[in-house]
Amino acid sequence: MKILVAVKRVIDYNVQVRVKEDGTGVVTDNVKMSTNPPDDNAIEEAVKIKEAGKAKEVVAVTIGEDKAQETVRKALAVGADKGIHVKVDGIIEPLAVSKILQKIVEKEKPDLVFMGKQAIDDDCNQTGQMLAALLNWPQATFASKIEVKDKSLEVTREVDEGLETIETNIPSIVTCDLRLNEPRYASLPNIMKAKKKPLEQINASDLGVDTKPRIEQIKVEEPPKRKAGIKVANVAELVQKLKNEAKVI
Amino acid sequence: MSVLLIAEHNNKEVKPFTYNAISAASQIDQDLHVLVIGHSCEAVVKSISEVPNVKKVIHVDDATYENYLPENFASVVIKNSENFSHIVCSANTFGKNLMPRVAALLDTSQVSDIVKVISADTFLRPIYAGNAFATVKSTDVKKCITIRPTSFDPAPTSGGSAEIVKAEKGEASTLTKFIKREEVKSDRPELGTARVVISGGRGMGSGDNFKLITAIADKLNAAIGASRAAVDAGYITNDHQVGQTGKVVVPDLYIAVGISGAIQHLAGMKESKIIVAINKDGEAPIFSIADYGLEADLFEALPQFLEELNKLNTIQK
Ligand SMILES: Cc1cc2nc3c(=O)[nH]c(=O)nc-3n(C[C@H](O)[C@H](O)[C@H](O)COP(=O)(O)OP(=O)(O)OC[C@H]3O[C@@H](n4cnc5c(N)ncnc54)[C@H](O)[C@@H]3O)c2cc1C
Ligand SMILES: Nc1ncnc2c1ncn2[C@@H]1O[C@H](COP(=O)(O)O)[C@@H](O)[C@H]1O
Numbered sequence: 307m308k309i310l311v312a313v314k315r316v317i318d319y320n321v322q323v324r325v326k327e328d329g330t331g332v333v334t335d336n337v338k339m340s341t342n343p344p345d346d347n348a349i350e351e352a353v354k355i356k357e358a359g360k361a362k363e364v365v366a367v368t369i370g371e372d373k374a375q376e377t378v379r380k381a382l383a384v385g386a387d388k389g390i391h392v393k394v395d396g397i398i399e400p401l402a403v404s405k406i407l408q409k410i411v412e413k414e415k416p417d418l419v420f421m422g423k424q425a426i427d428d429d430c431n432q433t434g435q436m437l438a439a440l441l442n443w444p445q446a447t448f449a450s451k452i453e454v455k456d457k458s459l460e461v462t463r464e465v466d467e468g469l470e471t472i473e474t475n476i477p478s479i480v481t482c483d484l485r486l487n488e489p490r491y492a493s494l495p496n497i498m499k500a501k502k503k504p505l506e507q508i509n510a511s512d513l514g515v516d517t518k519p520r521i522e523q524i525k526v527e528e529p530p531k532r533k534a535g536i537k538v539a540n541v542a543e544l545v546q547k548l549k550n551e552a553k554v555i
Numbered sequence: 556m557s558v559l560l561i562a563e564h565n566n567k568e569v570k571p572f573t574y575n576a577i578s579a580a581s582q583i584d585q586d587l588h589v590l591v592i593g594h595s596c597e598a599v600v601k602s603i604s605e606v607p608n609v610k611k612v613i614h615v616d617d618a619t620y621e622n623y624l625p626e627n628f629a630s631v632v633i634k635n636s637e638n639f640s641h642i643v644c645s646a647n648t649f650g651k652n653l654m655p656r657v658a659a660l661l662d663t664s665q666v667s668d669i670v671k672v673i674s675a676d677t678f679l680r681p682i683y684a685g686n687a688f689a690t691v692k693s694t695d696v697k698k699c700i701t702i703r704p705t706s707f708d709p710a711p712t713s714g715g716s717a718e719i720v721k722a723e724k725g726e727a728s729t730l731t732k733f734i735k736r737e738e739v740k741s742d743r744p745e746l747g748t749a750r751v752v753i754s755g756g757r758g759m760g761s762g763d764n765f766k767l768i769t770a771i772a773d774k775l776n777a778a779i780g781a782s783r784a785a786v787d788a789g790y791i792t793n794d795h796q797v798g799q800t801g802k803v804v805v806p807d808l809y810i811a812v813g814i815s816g817a818i819q820h821l822a823g824m825k826e827s828k829i830i831v832a833i834n835k836d837g838e839a840p841i842f843s844i845a846d847y848g849l850e851a852d853l854f855e856a857l858p859q860f861l862e863e864l865n866k867l868n869t870i871q872k
Binding site: 317319322323324325332344399400401402404423424426427428429430431432433434435436437438439440442443444445446447448450460463464465466467468469470471472473474475478483484485519520521522523524525526527528529532534535536537538540541542544545547548549552554555 | 624625626629647648649651652653654655656657658659660662663664665666667668677681682683684685686687688689690691692693694695728729730731732733734735736737738739747751775783786787792793794799800802807808818819825828829830831837842843844845846847848849850851856859860863864867
């Protein structure tokens with residue numbers, strides 16, 4: 307079995323994101339970038355399945371500018387066998403990403419595609435479901451547990467009501483929640499070894515996919531600020547304020 | 556222009572957020588039709604038909620639709636989408652799962668999680684865990700949109716009598732099989748719609764200690780929330796998680812106990828009207844957005860809080 311994992315390079319989740327003054331986006335210059343957090347879980351799960359002898363190969367793919375290669379290198383350092391970087395400059399929407407991934411799937415012929423449930427920059431939560439639609443594959447979204455069976459997967463999904471279990475035929479798309487596993491760190495020797503692993507580069511334009519955005523970003527603004535609150539001295543004062551000032555109890 | 560809204564329900568009842576989505580959808584266009592896909596869900600169809608904003612209810616019924624599998628639902632939506640300019644749904648796990656599948660089949664770039672309708676093609680949506688707001692304009696002919704329900708008031712639920720029509724089924728898919736749903740039943744108000752929410756974080760220290768929270772929730776008729784760390788530690792089930800990758804809540808009163816206030820948590824609660832933070836670390840970031848901060852050990856503060864509440868005899872429910 308072969309597993310393809312899609313990894314995106316995003317602003318690190320610890321960074322306090324700032325909006326650019328001209329309203330065209332957020333500040334990315336000199337800002338720490340990392341792998342989108344649930345994509346680390348996706349890689350980890352694929353590598354674990356390989357280590358359990360249930361998969362032969364793990365391929366990591368990213369779509370983006372040249373620097374996105376760092377994200378693939380990191381995936382290689384934690385156990386992926388091969389990397390693919392599809393080069394695109396500028397904003398790329400989930401629909402275009404899913405069309406590119408469709409082409410990569412047709413080329414690589416994986417049995418499973420693992421992705422994150424949501425990119426923490428655009429917060430779209432779309433790409434996996436879109437790819438599943440384009441390929442006419444089943445989708446197991448928001449996965450917190452994956453069990454690989456003979457010709458199917460049993461997946462536990464995190465839904466608003468609690469947990470849901472479904473069985474999907476293989477091939478299948480899975481989008482991962484952070485609770486799926488505990489991603490490992492790359493050791494220094496493995497980071498060195500990853501430099502020798504194959505990393506294929508493809509231009510998005512060579513895949514025949516139209517990546518032009520369909521959504522115009524008109525402006526990006528700061529969210530409204532909350533007015534500063536106060537500290538209360540004790541519980542009695544808190545309750546008194548909630549009752550008489552805020553009038554919420 | 557006409558809008559097609561996909562209703563979220565459990566075959567017996569309409570999920571409350573469907574009413575919020577209905578009011579957002581009718582801001583896009585008054586000609587609002589609602590698609591109810593399910594199994595033996597006549598009661599749901601009837602309830603939706605009574606919403607004054609709704610012009611027509613389209614009902615598709617089959618045993619294969621009992622468990623809302625998106626592989627089956629998407630094909631029904633596509634079959635019924637022809638005359639509509641917009642297809643909309645709530646941005647909760649139901650809508651997040653389904654809508655992108657529909658959008659890709661229609662070759663549309665979806666606009667996720669809108670918090671405001673600016674015009675029929677322009678919307679406001681949070682990005683970067685709510686650290687920025689983007690105004691975006693969709694250029695697709697058919698638009699697929701998910702709505703952040705807590706940003707819109709629910710539509711009135713009675714007084715209307717929309718026409719009900721039965722529609723064609725989609726192709727049945729065998730790609731996915733539903734196995735089970737572990738639903739956490741409770742008599743408390745739902746997290747998303749509760750007037751008061753009290754949430755516990757890693758500071759609670761154990762699942763057992765959540766009984767301090769439960770006692771106050773009982774008193775205030777509040778829903779119980781949690782940080783991701785509290786869920787990860789197994790103190791409480793995942794359906795309680797508030798934040799960027801959990802639920803968004805906008806109660807009148809949000810009480811954060813033993814929660815540090817990471818941006819991913821704030822993303823799910825910072826629009827609350829009044830925020831209270833109880834934390835023993837005076838530097839915790841949660842204090843920077845709290846209207847009332849109490850720097851205290853929660854194991855002392857929560858029992859005192861309950862005692863003070865018990866002294867009041869006029870708690871608003
Ligand atoms: C991609 C991504 C998505 C995420 N999504 C979410 C999300 O949706 N929701 C979410 O909540 N988090 C989310 N997180 C996690 C988030 O970054 C934080 O790790 C998490 O919110 C921390 O939870 P916490 O505040 O309970 O724990 P901590 O940060 O450990 O804080 C515990 C607090 O309790 C206080 N405390 C301890 N003991 C006591 C006591 N006896 N009395 C009073 N106070 C006490 C401490 O002072 C501390 O401030 C996400 C992270 C990532 C990377
Ligand atoms: N540019 C990209 N390159 C690789 N994977 C991506 C890219 N964009 C999105 N993905 C994948 O799709 C998931 C969901 O992203 P989104 O739909 O943007 O929230 C991410 O967690 C990634 O696994």
